[in-house]
Amino acid sequence: MMTGSPDPGDWALLGIEPGASADEIHCAFRKNIETWKPGALATYNLMEPEERQERLAAIETAYEHILASSQSTEATVPANLPTPVMHGAGPTAAAPDRESAPGDYLRYLRQRQGMNLKDVERRIKINHVQLEAIEEGRPDLLPAPVFVRGFLIAYAQLLNIEDPSGFAKAYLKDWPQPG
Amino acid sequence: MEAGISRSEPQVWAVGGGKGGVGKSVFTVNLGAVLVRRNLRVAIVDADLGGANLHTLIGLDSPRPTLADFLERRITNLEDVLLPTGIRGLSLLSGARAMVQAANPKYAQKEKILRHLCNLPVDVVLLDLGGGSAFNVLDFFIAAHLSILVVVPEHTSVENAYQFLKAAFYRKLQRVQPRAEVSRILKDLMRRKTELGISTPGDLISAVGNFAPEMAVKMATALKGFKPTIVVNRVQLPRERDLADEIARASTTYFGTPVSAAGWIDADPLLVRSVQERKPAVERYPGGSFSKAMMRIANTLVLTTGL
Numbered sequence: 001m002m003t004g005s006p007d008p009g010d011w012a013l014l015g016i017e018p019g020a021s022a023d024e025i026h027c028a029f030r031k032n033i034e035t036w037k038p039g040a041l042a043t044y045n046l047m048e049p050e051e052r053q054e055r056l057a058a059i060e061t062a063y064e065h066i067l068a069s070s071q072s073t074e075a076t077v078p079a080n081l082p083t084p085v086m087h088g089a090g091p092t093a094a095a096p097d098r099e100s101a102p103g104d105y106l107r108y109l110r111q112r113q114g115m116n117l118k119d120v121e122r123r124i125k126i127n128h129v130q131l132e133a134i135e136e137g138r139p140d141l142l143p144a145p146v147f148v149r150g151f152l153i154a155y156a157q158l159l160n161i162e163d164p165s166g167f168a169k170a171y172l173k174d175w176p177q178p179g
Numbered sequence: 180m181e182a183g184i185s186r187s188e189p190q191v192w193a194v195g196g197g198k199g200g201v202g203k204s205v206f207t208v209n210l211g212a213v214l215v216r217r218n219l220r221v222a223i224v225d226a227d228l229g230g231a232n233l234h235t236l237i238g239l240d241s242p243r244p245t246l247a248d249f250l251e252r253r254i255t256n257l258e259d260v261l262l263p264t265g266i267r268g269l270s271l272l273s274g275a276r277a278m279v280q281a282a283n284p285k286y287a288q289k290e291k292i293l294r295h296l297c298n299l300p301v302d303v304v305l306l307d308l309g310g311g312s313a314f315n316v317l318d319f320f321i322a323a324h325l326s327i328l329v330v331v332p333e334h335t336s337v338e339n340a341y342q343f344l345k346a347a348f349y350r351k352l353q354r355v356q357p358r359a360e361v362s363r364i365l366k367d368l369m370r371r372k373t374e375l376g377i378s379t380p381g382d383l384i385s386a387v388g389n390f391a392p393e394m395a396v397k398m399a400t401a402l403k404g405f406k407p408t409i410v411v412n413r414v415q416l417p418r419e420r421d422l423a424d425e426i427a428r429a430s431t432t433y434f435g436t437p438v439s440a441a442g443w444i445d446a447d448p449l450l451v452r453s454v455q456e457r458k459p460a461v462e463r464y465p466g467g468s469f470s471k472a473m474m475r476i477a478n479t480l481v482l483t484t485g486l
Contacts, residue, residue, distance in 0.1 A: 012432075013432065015428055015431070015432065031424075031425070031428070032428070034421075034425065035425040035428055035429050036429065040425070041332060041334060041337055041422065042337065042421075042422055042425030042426050042429055043337075043425075043426075043429045043433075044334045044337045044338050044341075045334075045337075045338045045341065046341045046429060046433060047378070047433070051378070
């Protein structure tokens with residue numbers, strides 16, 4: 001499934017200029033989630049709950065589009081990036097299941113691409129401790145799911161996983177919702 | 180109300196909040212006292228008719244004359260109602276003793292007041308508006324060159340601020356062409372806004388564009404001239420410092436028109452003391468956190484308006 005490329009509206013939705021740096025993109029995403037998440041003081045009773053959910057989804061989609069495009073143009077992406085198709089895996093490394101063990105799946109792909117957590121941190125500006133918590137599936141060490149979904153989309157996109165937002169959704173399916 | 184502004188006329192800055200008790204009056208007095216240090220002549224105007232108390236904050240007990248004398252035509256020139264405050268360059272137009280009927284002037288009267296305000300021999304007119312979103316408050320808010328919205332980090336205040344902003348946007352659009360048939364169209368659209376999916380001023384303009392494209396263009400232009408800015412007062416927690424930025428960002432994307440952030444003010448016990456002492460905090464406690472915040476905000480506002 002194609003994720004689509006960003007149009008001017010995607011950038012506007014996050015409040016950044018087209019061509020903003022990866023840092024600015026992540027920062028804008030987090031600030032937007034902070035502003036629009038359910039219960040945020042900054043947008044208290046500005047809109048109906050359904051409208052809020054739509055807006056959060058739109059922010060996520062815009063973020064995903066922008067990340068996808070910025071990665072395809074990023075010079076630091078190695079040209080020989082392996083695809084996430086698992087049947088080519090070596091005999092010692094059986095691929096974890098994407099559905100039942102998404103954290104292990106992320107770690108597996110990362111290692112196959114020769115990156116450590118610090119490499120990933122440098123690339124997508126998400127702290128390596130949080131990345132590790134994502135791979136280990138530790139909600140207790142991570143912020144609210146609305147943020148983690150963004151982390152997951154960015155991480156999945158870096159690893160060339162198909163349908164990053166679908167992956168993020170599946171990953172968070174059984175997570176505790178904040179009270 | 181769309182006063183034509185020449186260089187010699189003062190800039191009118193309105194201070195609203197949609198809610199009482201958020202610190203509009205204290206903000207106004209202190210902003211005035213900071214601005215005069217830039218060699219600007221400033222008039223602070225107590226437009227909270229029926230609930231006026233700027234004079235009290237500045238240390239005047241029962242000021243004479245007041246806006247009431249102008250509204251009741253005992254004084255023809257608004258300039259003659261200006262009172263010295265004891266602070267060089269800062270004068271006060273008191274709203275004390277203004278009757279309740281004066282608190283709800285007719286549109287023509289408001290236009291007259293604004294016309295006179297724009298003839299005052301000052302550089303900046305600071306309008307301290309009352310709480311609530313009544314037309315008498317909104318009309319001054321939307322006519323100003325700069326519309327400052329004071330919010331405190333409480334749900335009720337944020338909620339009122341958005342109600343106020345929404346009402347201000349719609350009022351601004353309504354005043355574009357206050358002809359009867361136009362206002363009927365608008366009223367009809369607003370009544371059916373849920374059904375038509377109108378939730379922002381941008382949506383309303385699009386809806387109008389369907390049967391009155393010229394008017395839609397005018398409305399879009401009017402909206403561009405209305406640029407509210409957010410100040411968050413009485414900040415206690417570090418994360419509340421981001422609130423002005425967040426409200427500005429949310430408003431800009433939600434309403435589809437730029438809303439800016441002018442900054443935040445930390446809660447400061449010295450401010451409470453200055454109110455008890457009936458002197459502006461920026462004069463009395465210039466080193467306090469409130470005073471420092473006011474200087475920062477004044478800087479931002481001067482830059483925003485190119486004063």
